[in-house]
Amino acid sequence: MKTLTVSLERTSYPIYIGSGTYQQLPALLKKHGVSRDRTIMLVSDTHVGPLYAGKIQEILQQAGYRVGLSLIPAGEENKNLKEFERVIGDCLRFGLTRRSVILALGGGVVGDLAGFVAASYMRGIPFVQLPTSLLAHDSSVGGKVAVNHPLGKNYIGAFHQPLMVVFDVDTLKTLPQKEVVSGFAEVLKHGLIWDESFVSWLEDRAGELLGLETEPLIEAIYRGCQVKTAVVSQDEREAGIRAILNYGHTIGHALEAVSGYRTFTHGEAVAIGIAGAARLSVKVVGASPALVERTEALLQAFSLPVRMETTWPAEDLLEAMKRDKKVQSGEYTFVLSPQIGRVELVRGVAEEPIREVLKELRRA
Ligand SMILES: NC(=O)c1ccc[n+]([C@@H]2O[C@H](COP(=O)([O-])OP(=O)(O)OC[C@H]3O[C@@H](n4cnc5c(N)ncnc54)[C@H](O)[C@@H]3O)[C@@H](O)[C@H]2O)c1
Ligand SMILES: [Zn+2]
Known part of the structure; x- marks a missing residue:
């Protein structure tokens, strides 16, 4: 234990x-x-x-x-x-x-x-x-x-x-397999926002983890909780840094809302949202395109989607992103990642790069 x-x-x-x-x-x-x-x-x-x-x-x-x-x-x-x-x-x-x-x-x-x-x-x-x-x-x-x-x-x-x-x-x-896969989205998120070595470990262990092997599973949950704990300890009442736990959730929540919470599991929506946030990071905070490749490969290794299959209207998604209760003053706020294992909260992201990302997320 x-x-x-x-x-x-x-x-x-x-x-x-x-x-x-x-x-x-x-x-x-x-x-x-x-x-x-x-x-x-x-x-x-x-x-x-x-x-x-x-x-x-x-x-x-x-x-x-x-x-x-x-x-x-x-x-x-x-x-x-x-x-x-x-x-x-x-x-x-x-x-x-x-x-x-x-x-x-x-x-x-x-x-x-x-x-x-x-x-x-x-x-x-x-x-x-x-x-x-x-x-x-x-x-x-x-x-x-x-x-x-x-x-x-x-x-x-x-x-x-x-x-x-x-x-x-x-x-x-x-636990039903689709819930297992969905849950891994949050585990991967914890690695991507905080700990590059955890990401490398996850890349190596994807097969064992999806097979629910006990020892790696305990380790993955332990390391995921470690990240959540570190963040929560610094910001118990969600006044600041805790917002980084929302990585992938701006687009993820919008997808859930627009699809009426029926099409995606939470993890699937967040996975597409993480892929989108990685793409936006290249445009807005100068991340390397390699960050997108590595992020998407990791998500896919855990059977998670990185594209929207259906063409949800960009207007609806943008509207939902503005309404997100964690967004203040109606401007687009994103958690973006300049490199794997690091994120920052960026307020006032322009609409144009978000539109471009939504288009990219539609491509096969
Ligand atoms: N409080 C927080 O900080 C926080 C953070 C993230 C999510 N949430 C909330 O968590 C909820 C989603 O949690 P979830 O994905 O665990 O959903 P859930 O509790 O609905 O569980 C998913 C499904 O799996 C079943 N299930 C759960 N464990 C099982 C097991 N061991 N064996 C068989 N079936 C099992 C459940 O009955 C349910 O049908 C949302 O309401 C979300 O808002 C809260
Ligand atoms: Zn979540």
């Missing part, structure tokens, strides 16, 4: 990554001050719950904990206030108090929703992230928790840091 620590101003917490780690949950809870007299609510979804919740409940009950279970229907569309309220109801009925602890077992949807329940229940109780999707190596670290509003994603939320994150990579064996 590998461990790293997220150090923040007022708190710090560990991320444990390994195989068979759920067996150690009672010991880890005890280590973090959660004694057996504190009630636990396990929150999961209808895909992940039936696979792993029973085993976790059994492990915890054998160690003397009282454990409830609350399941939400799987899927992004259920990351909403209705399910939030239902989980709160389950917590109340099970008798959770201010001393109780929520365990969020699932992908980013469960982590975000259960985390927001923990942030709100009785004005805030501790929670533990048990991420089960590859993308959740990203979403479970950093303390951003939220649900969606019909008018937009993640509009209702809070900052609430977990007590710890416990990642058991064995769970990834049941």
Whole structure:
């Protein structure tokens, strides 16, 4: 099992990554001050719950904990206030108090929703992230928790840091292949924005990683979390540098919005967005064309797309980019990369190079 620590101003917490780690949950809870007299609510979804919740409940009950279970229907569309309220109801009925602890077992949807329940229940109780999707190596670290509003994603939320994150990579064996591939987009992003040596390592290990081999998988998640941790530690409340985690997301979010969130997985949209950001970097911050080649080869090695198959209208994409909630004052803001492993936030990018990039992204 590998461990790293997220150090923040007022708190710090560990991320444990390994195989068979759920067996150690009672010991880890005890280590973090959660004694057996504190009630636990396990929150999961209808895909992940039936696979792993029973085993976790059994492990915890054998160690003397009282454990409830609350399941939400799987899927992004259920990351909403209705399910939030239902989980709160389950917590109340099970008798959770201010001393109780929520365990969020699932992908980013469960982590975000259960985390927001923990942030709100009785004005805030501790929670533990048990991420089960590859993308959740990203979403479970950093303390951003939220649900969606019909008018937009993640509009209702809070900052609430977990007590710890416990990642058991064995769970990834049941994750649908397209979700595995999608999750790698964020792993690659973490290398591309921060750590050239991680990128080289990923280039060498693509086959083993796509084959979900345990040791490289633990290492990849560890190094991805290391980058996220380094960035979040410097900017807990997203006032500055944390924006670089948005590499590839300006075009990515626009593609998701324009296609009605149906055509692409998040990772696919981000992969095309990263290819676009790399191309824009050549035009705007003087990156070498070799950066585009290397970036696209890496994405493709992980079965991710680097072109838009359908011709989404440039006007719609540009409009969506201006509306992105992370963009300020209606100007185009991009995270751009002068070289692999380094990025900078560039505000006020001119429209012409963006149009050119959108055209390039359409070419076969
Ligand atoms: N809080 C943050 O900082 C942050 C960062 C990035 C993304 N997010 C959020 O994360 C969410 C996306 O997360 P996601 O991609 O994990 O989606 P998800 O939670 O919907 O999981 C994807 C699918 O895989 C299933 N699944 C998950 N783990 C499984 C497993 N081990 N075996 C079988 N099936 C499994 C889920 O039930 C679901 O159907 C979005 O809502 C996004 O807004 C949050
Ligand atoms: Zn993302």
